[in-house]
């Protein structure tokens with residue numbers, strides 16, 4: 001059985017609990033170290049940590065992040081924010097270009113009544129709609145999204161003032177500006193330039209606003225690979241998500257070490273009938289099909305970098321054998337480091353969290369598959 005640092009009794013524990021593979025297993029010791037490592041790095045830089053909830057979707061982890069000094073949580077969706085509020089977490093930034101229409105508008109309005117809520121905007125139209133939705137309610141703060149070169153969403157710094165003026169005239173409070181440097185995921189050599197890009201666009205945007213007499217307190221940057229580089233450097237807040245577990249993408253970006261991988265998917269070998277490979281019971285419904293264009297495969301067996309999941313069907317993962325033909329036998333269990341942990345967590349109902357002494361806790365994954 002290739003299960004690395006996981007307690008050897010784990011498989012018996014899973015059986016006792018009526019659980020089996022594939023499952024998402026978290027090493028609690030590594031998780032705690034990742035949480036406190038990021039919290040102290042960000043605090044040492046005089047920066048605020050507002051971690052992204054979409055990675056773990058777990059109240060247990062959100063509460064640990066807050067206890068370690070996080071100011072509040074970041075979300076991508078109204079449904080994630082609703083779950084946080086339900087569990088008493090009331091300081092929330094929905095870092096997404098909000099389009100408050102239909103039922104979503106009503107749900108946002110309800111959240112506004114209960115939580116200290118910040119929302120992302122990147123157009124005049126979204127500001128107008130948001131203002132109409134939230135009028136008469138408690139203060140709702142907006143952050144204007146700036147594009148640092150990721151070209152996903154966000155405006156050029158020169159367009160921030162137009163949006164800010166509209167927000168002011170409609171009675172919205174402008175807390176600041178935010179950016180997501182997703183182009184850091186272009187490869188290990190892209191991380192540093194992407195961090196610089198986010199620092200530059202956020203400081204350009206805040207200078208433009210200051211020049212027009214609009215002073216802001218928040219310059220919020222994103223992403224796990226860039227957080228360590230950007231925290232405190234013209235950036236007042238960082239929103240990393242993946243750092244809690246890390247994954248194969250972070251390894252490939254040199255953004256974490258093997259010893260910092262806190263989540264693996266346990267999978268059982270179900271077939272060795274094809275030479276040069278073996279088949280595990282974790283396919284795209286357990287590992288997700290997410291893959292950066294420059295990376296090969298969909299996951300790797302922990303501690304065995306040759307054993308790459310080279311193809312996925314829904315319920316079959318085809319893993320390459322060692323070059324000399326060695327491979328696990330049918331019935332063995334392997335621990336797979338997934339490419340992108342956020343999508344993997346979203347595929348499971350619970351995280352199986354294993355402590356140092358082998359005790360197993362089951363933490364529910366919340367707001368999964370409600371992507372709005």
Ligand SMILES: Cc1ncc(COP(=O)(O)O)c(C=O)c1O
Pocket residue numbers: 052074095096179180222223224225239240241242243
């Ligand atoms: C707006 C925003 N902020 C923060 C993050 C977290 O970054 P990472 O996934 O690199 O941890 C994301 C991730 O997609 C994001 O979209």
